Amino acid sequence: MIRRKLMISSLRGMNDILSEDYERFTYFINTATKIAGRYGFHFIETPLLEETSLFKRSVGESSDIVGKEMYQFIDKGDNDVCLRPEGTAGVVRAFIQKKLDRAGGIHRFFYHGAMFRYERPQKGRLRQFHQFGVESFGVESVYEDAAMIMMVSDILETLGIGYRLQLNSLGCKECMPPYRNKLVKFVKECEEGICEDCIRRVDTNPIRVLDCKNGSCQELYVGAPKLLHHLCESCESDFNTLKKILNDNKIEYEINTNLVRGLDYYSKTAFEFVSDDIGSQSAIAGGGRYDRLVEFLDGRPTPAVGFAMGIERLMELIKMPQAAKKGYYMGAMDDECVDTVVQIAHKKRKTDTVIIDYKSKNLKNHLKAADKAGVKYCAVIGSNEMKDKTIWIKNLEDKTENTIPIMEF
RNA sequence: GUGAGAUUAGCUCAGCUGGUUAGAGCACUGGUUUGUGGUGCCGGGGGUCGCGGGUUCGAAUCCCGUAUCUCACCCCA
Numbered sequence: 001m002i003r004r005k006l007m008i009s010s011l012r013g014m015n016d017i018l019s020e021d022y023e024r025f026t027y028f029i030n031t032a033t034k035i036a037g038r039y040g041f042h043f044i045e046t047p048l049l050e051e052t053s054l055f056k057r058s059v060g061e062s063s064d065i066v067g068k069e070m071y072q073f074i075d076k077g078d079n080d081v082c083l084r085p086e087g088t089a090g091v092v093r094a095f096i097q098k099k100l101d102r103a104g105g106i107h108r109f110f111y112h113g114a115m116f117r118y119e120r121p122q123k124g125r126l127r128q129f130h131q132f133g134v135e136s137f138g139v140e141s142v143y144e145d146a147a148m149i150m151m152v153s154d155i156l157e158t159l160g161i162g163y164r165l166q167l168n169s170l171g172c173k174e175c176m177p178p179y180r181n182k183l184v185k186f187v188k189e190c191e192e193g194i195c196e197d198c199i200r201r202v203d204t205n206p207i208r209v210l211d212c213k214n215g216s217c218q219e220l221y222v223g224a225p226k227l228l229h230h231l232c233e234s235c236e237s238d239f240n241t242l243k244k245i246l247n248d249n250k251i252e253y254e255i256n257t258n259l260v261r262g263l264d265y266y267s268k269t270a271f272e273f274v275s276d277d278i279g280s281q282s283a284i285a286g287g288g289r290y291d292r293l294v295e296f297l298d299g300r301p302t303p304a305v306g307f308a309m310g311i312e313r314l315m316e317l318i319k320m321p322q323a324a325k326k327g328y329y330m331g332a333m334d335d336e337c338v339d340t341v342v343q344i345a346h347k348k349r350k351t352d353t354v355i356i357d358y359k360s361k362n363l364k365n366h367l368k369a370a371d372k373a374g375v376k377y378c379a380v381i382g383s384n385e386m387k388d389k390t391i392w393i394k395n396l397e398d399k400t401e402n403t404i405p406i407m408e409f
Numbered sequence: 410g411u412g413a414g415a416u417u418a419g420c421u422c423a424g425c426u427g428g429u430u431a432g433a434g435c436a437c438u439g440g441u442u443u444g445u446g447g448u449g450c451c452g453g454g455g456g457u458c459g460c461g462g463g464u465u466c467g468a469a470u471c472c473c474g475u476a477u478c479u480c481a482c483c484c485c486a
């Protein structure tokens with residue numbers, strides 16, 4: 001007697017994508033791809049596995065992603081590697097490795113694929129999840145930042161997804177560090193009153209203290225310096241321009257001075273698209289400018305902007321277009337006709353989808369089965385048709401039917 | 410990583426305070442006076458009650474552990 005041992009199931013936080021989910025998934029990829037193409041972006045595929053130091057240097061060691069969420073291991077060649085936790089670092093690495101930073105000019109890429117973070121899963125947060133993202137290199141103009149936002153907006157609108165857009169500026173290397181110091185100083189002064197999390201955050205990511213959920217912390221932070229009020233001239237003017245472009249193009253936004261991207265490489269424009277319909281993991285797209293990242297990774301200084309969307313979080317929000325019925329269902333009404341049906345189907349499949357029922361059955365049952373298959377036509381051969389070398393076809397949508405010679409099918 | 414809830418058929422869920430062969434709807438499948446469907450009628454298959462222990466004469470039901478999911482925190486797409 002065979003005793004079944006432990007059934008093997010997928011790893012925690014790692015899902016299979018099939019059937020209807022797969023339809024939605026590919027529908028998303030297709031529309032996002034189409035729209036990215038309209039903005040002049042080209043596909044790039046980078047490896048899932050990269051050297052660990054790539055992420056340490058780009059995403060930043062202070063971030064949770066690098067600090068505790070990476071699938072990191074030593075491979076057989078003694079290399080310290082990890083599964084990519086996000087997409088930007090790999091694309092930037094490729095950009096530099098292919099010497100496009102030296103080539104100059106503008107390079108725009110989009111990508112999609114699996115990302116890995118060792119987190120505690122919940123709705124909209126998986127260990128293996130999928131992102132669609134774009135990265136634009138070589139454009140300093142804030143118009144490109146706006147283009148990113150417009151692209152996300154186009155994609156979401158096409159998919160019928162409602163959103164709120166939050167906007168902030170993180171400043172640049174001129175204005176950010178002084179502000180950061182000012183804020184740290186401010187928070188340290190009221191350190192006795194703040195929560196444990198905030199004490200930790202002062203060292204890791206000070207700006208995060210500003211959106212601490214703790215009410216008593218919030219009271220203390222009322223008078224805290226705001227990043228937006230400490231921008232340098234150029235950052236401020238860019239931010240104003242960005243707002244104007246969005247206004248001109250009828251894209252609504254809200255300013256969120258506490259919006260901090262979790263990754264260290266962002267500067268200036270930071271934005272996040274949020275949905276109120278999917279639970280607490282509500283960020284569906286996020287991005288911004290990262291002008292310094294290319295040089296952090298030893299490339300020639302190159303301005304860059306990008307964004308990433310979390311596909312799983314979008315999945316249930318996507319409004320799928322009504323799928324048109326298409327293709328054929330074929331069946332035989334007598335056993336002797338089955339082989340003929342198979343032969344005809346083989347030819348038909350050069351151009352169309354054909355689903356065959358190998359069992360002979362009466363017309364009523366064939367029609368039922370054809371309905372279930374969701375096809376447009378039901379084509380059946382019985383003894384009558386066999387005799388005349390014809391085939392009976394019914395259009396299941398407009399209910400018209402006729403019998404034509406097999407040659408013409 | 411911390412705290413809380415859930416886990417019964419492929420899916421959505423009933424199953425009261427422990428008591429004989431664990432139910433429903435949908436789905437699947439077969440038949441339906443024998444060539445016209447998606448919405449008729451009748452039947453059928455399918456359950457280690459998440460997994461592992463314990464208490465009990467007896468556990469889907471009570472207790473402990475564990476896995477997974479969900480929610481919140483944290484963080485992020």
